[in-house]
Amino acid sequence: MTARGVAILGSTGSIGTTALRVLERQRERFHVTALTAFSNAALLAEQAARFAPRYVGLVQNGVGEHPGWGKGTGCLIDAAVLDEADIVLNAVVGAAGLDATLAALERGKRVALANKESLVMGGSLVIDAARRGGGELVPVDSEHSAILQCIAGRPSTEVRRLVVTASGGPFRRWSRAQLENATLADALQHPTWRMGRKITVDSATLANKALEVIEAHFLFGLPYDRIEVVVHPQSVVHSFVEFVDGSVLAQLGVPSMELPVLYALTYPDRVTDTGVPPFDPVELSPLTFEKVRVQEFPALELGIQAGRAGGSAPAVFNAANEQAVAYFLGGAIRFGEIPRAIESALGRLGNAPSGTRDAILAADASARRHVQELFRC
Numbered sequence: 339m340t341a342r343g344v345a346i347l348g349s350t351g352s353i354g355t356t357a358l359r360v361l362e363r364q365r366e367r368f369h370v371t372a373l374t375a376f377s378n379a380a381l382l383a384e385q386a387a388r389f390a391p392r393y394v395g396l397v398q399n400g401v402g403e404h405p406g407w408g409k410g411t412g413c414l415i416d417a418a419v420l421d422e423a424d425i426v427l428n429a430v431v432g433a434a435g436l437d438a439t440l441a442a443l444e445r446g447k448r449v450a451l452a453n454k455e456s457l458v459m460g461g462s463l464v465i466d467a468a469r470r471g472g473g474e475l476v477p478v479d480s481e482h483s484a485i486l487q488c489i490a491g492r493p494s495t496e497v498r499r500l501v502v503t504a505s506g507g508p509f510r511r512w513s514r515a516q517l518e519n520a521t522l523a524d525a526l527q528h529p530t531w532r533m534g535r536k537i538t539v540d541s542a543t544l545a546n547k548a549l550e551v552i553e554a555h556f557l558f559g560l561p562y563d564r565i566e567v568v569v570h571p572q573s574v575v576h577s578f579v580e581f582v583d584g585s586v587l588a589q590l591g592v593p594s595m596e597l598p599v600l601y602a603l604t605y606p607d608r609v610t611d612t613g614v615p616p617f618d619p620v621e622l623s624p625l626t627f628e629k630v631r632v633q634e635f636p637a638l639e640l641g642i643q644a645g646r647a648g649g650s651a652p653a654v655f656n657a658a659n660e661q662a663v664a665y666f667l668g669g670a671i672r673f674g675e676i677p678r679a680i681e682s683a684l685g686r687l688g689n690a691p692s693g694t695r696d697a698i699l700a701a702d703a704s705a706r707r708h709v710q711e712l713f714r715c
């Protein structure tokens with residue numbers, strides 16, 4: 339068996355380091371061909387020494403520090419299009435991942451997609467790039483991995499409905515008044531997952547679930563009225579698929595991203611692995627489900643409406659959210675201002691053109707500018 343080459347974009351992050359743990363155990367099947375990171379040169383150097391990839395890239399690579407490494411934003415593309423890379427794991431956070439997703443798909447690669455933002459903002463552009471180049475999008479997001487595992491090759495005409503689960507985040511029971519002034523420390527206390535800071539805040543506002551509904555729409559080709567969200571605080575049922583005959587399948591497992599990362603690499607096959615702790619239904623019980631409190635978490639509906647509106651609206655939603663979350667992480671705005679910033683940007687900019695990469699990036703830039711002006715930061 340020849341080992342398949344894997345390029346990891348964002349190798350120093352939460353998903354990137356999780357993926358390297360998986361790949362360490364799967365050295366016979368996969369070899370790491372490229373690693374990229376934003377600024378953590380020390381960790382990247384350690385990873386490079388351990389996995390000996392052909393290509394290493396650091397976006398903020400100081401001149402002369404690592405002369406053999408690629409630098410600047412172009413290093414993501416360099417890594418994504420390497421001949422030796424059969425699979426590109428895009429684990430970059432945010433809109434910065436778009437060009438690498440497009441480039442890898444155009445080159446006919448499998449993209450193991452953690453970077454949901456690129457699919458949300460690029461939507462049909464990303465799907466078209468895959469079609470044109472013969473590339474393949476396989477989700478890493480646990481909910482979408484669950485859906486893929488349940489659908490198992492059945493056509494979308496046999497699917498009645500997707501029910502995407504949401505943990506509800508740290509503020510599941512908080513009132514609107516409490517949410518308004520929730521602190522950064524509160525928002526970073528996710529009850530079931532340890533993740534990067536941006537997605538952790540997105541999970542607290544439920545903007546993450548809106549991104550995931552849009553992601554599901556593009557991945558599985560279903561209209562928005564056939565994608566629902568239910569709160570499931572234990573994060574054990576990773577999503578449900580209801581079929582046209584009324585039968586419902588779900589995929590379960592303890593909350594660990596190692597399984598969806600591995601599955602995105604081996605799909606549609608399954609391989610022996612020991613990353614996920616044994617499943618004990620008694621230990622994990624009870625499993626409970628609740629309605630989403632949509633009034634308290636307006637970012638969810640705003641994102642789904644942006645998805646329904648189509649065009650550049652999902653890119654505006656995504657960029658306004660990214661800018662507002664960056665401000666919240668920096669202490670410049672309150673938690674309650676995040677959905678208000680998104681609503682304001684969508685109200686002003688929802689209908690910009692979206693047919694090309696440049697149009698999408700222009701919508702992204704306008705939304706960021708709108709939020710900057712809103713808070714005059």
Ligand code: NAD
Binds near residue numbers: 347348532537
């Ligand atoms: P993280 O912040 O821990 O890691 C992000 C990685 O991207 C780092 O390696 C960083 O160096 C790199 N990066 C950041 N900004 C960059 C830029 N401008 N250009 C190039 N590289 C950059 O984030 P994470 O939690 O690993 O999430 C990564 C992606 O995976 C996000 O899109 C997130 O929504 C998605 N995701 C994460 C989880 C999880 O459990 N962490 C689960 C599902 C989906």
Ligand code: MG
Binds near residue numbers: 479480481550
């Ligand atoms: Mg998810």
